[in-house]
Amino acid sequence: MSQITLYNYYRSSTSYRVRIALHYKNIEFKYHPIHLLNNGGEQHQDSYKKLNPMAEVPTLDHKGIHLGQSMAILEYLEEFFPNPPLLPKDIHQRAKIRQFCENINSFLHPISNLKILQYLEKKHNYTTQEKEEWIHHWYAKGLSALETSLKQTAKSCSFGDSFTFADCFLIPLVFTCQRFNVALNSYPILMQINENCQQFDFIKKSHPLTQIDTPESDRRSL
Numbered sequence: 001m002s003q004i005t006l007y008n009y010y011r012s013s014t015s016y017r018v019r020i021a022l023h024y025k026n027i028e029f030k031y032h033p034i035h036l037l038n039n040g041g042e043q044h045q046d047s048y049k050k051l052n053p054m055a056e057v058p059t060l061d062h063k064g065i066h067l068g069q070s071m072a073i074l075e076y077l078e079e080f081f082p083n084p085p086l087l088p089k090d091i092h093q094r095a096k097i098r099q100f101c102e103n104i105n106s107f108l109h110p111i112s113n114l115k116i117l118q119y120l121e122k123k124h125n126y127t128t129q130e131k132e133e134w135i136h137h138w139y140a141k142g143l144s145a146l147e148t149s150l151k152q153t154a155k156s157c158s159f160g161d162s163f164t165f166a167d168c169f170l171i172p173l174v175f176t177c178q179r180f181n182v183a184l185n186s187y188p189i190l191m192q193i194n195e196n197c198q199q200f201d202f203i204k205k206s207h208p209l210t211q212i213d214t215p216e217s218d219r220r221s222l
């Protein structure tokens with residue numbers, strides 16, 4: 001029986017990052033869905049907030065620890081299950097990869113976070129179109145910075161030809177952009193890396209449209 005449980009949601013990009021790392025490393029895990037919308041959002045239930053006081057997914061349960069924050073989870077998995085690696089040996093490369101991830105995690109991701117969008121809608125009467133304009137405005141800034149940095153580092157993956165943490169973050173970011181109709185034609189390197197990685201089995205297994213909680217209307221076979 002699996003010793004790891006991942007509390008997550010099919011189309012959450014932070015959950016997708018962790019699923020990619022788990023499948024890349026061939027780590028068996030139990031998928032525990034947390035529906036972010038049903039019943040006011042299952043992330044807000046007291047039983048879940050005992051595991052993750054931030055009321056967010058993902059949460060990893062392993063050997064008695066409950067760990068939130070996808071970056072912290074990836075670091076934990078890399079230390080506990082070092083092979084196959086998701087970080088190179090070179091200390092400078094590792095630092096630059098973490099910087100790349102944080103650009104997505106700290107700046108881009110919160111812009112399209114559910115609770116932020118719900119606040120804009122409830123307190124400021126934002127329509128769907130206005131919420132997308134908000135996302136498009138901020139995402140354009142972050143995406144062009146990422147594209148510039150990829151010019152220095154990318155080959156078939158974000159950092160050379162090895163799949164790393166950076167790709168665990170980039171692929172879900174592209175999925176979120178597509179979900180919110182962000183125009184991606186100005187970011188050819190980013191798009192090419194996403195396309196290169198879609199062929200991998202561990203990406204297909206992690207994809208939001210193939211999970212046990214993916215609604216029938218969204219489900220695809222890849």
Ligand SMILES: N[C@@H](CCC(=O)N[C@@H](CS)C(=O)NCC(=O)O)C(=O)O
Nearest residue numbers: 012013014056057069070071114115
């Ligand atoms: N920085 C956190 C962000 C986690 C996060 O915001 N998750 C979203 C889904 S992608 C969530 O649970 N949102 C619930 C809400 O906004 O109510 C991480 O990387 O894990």
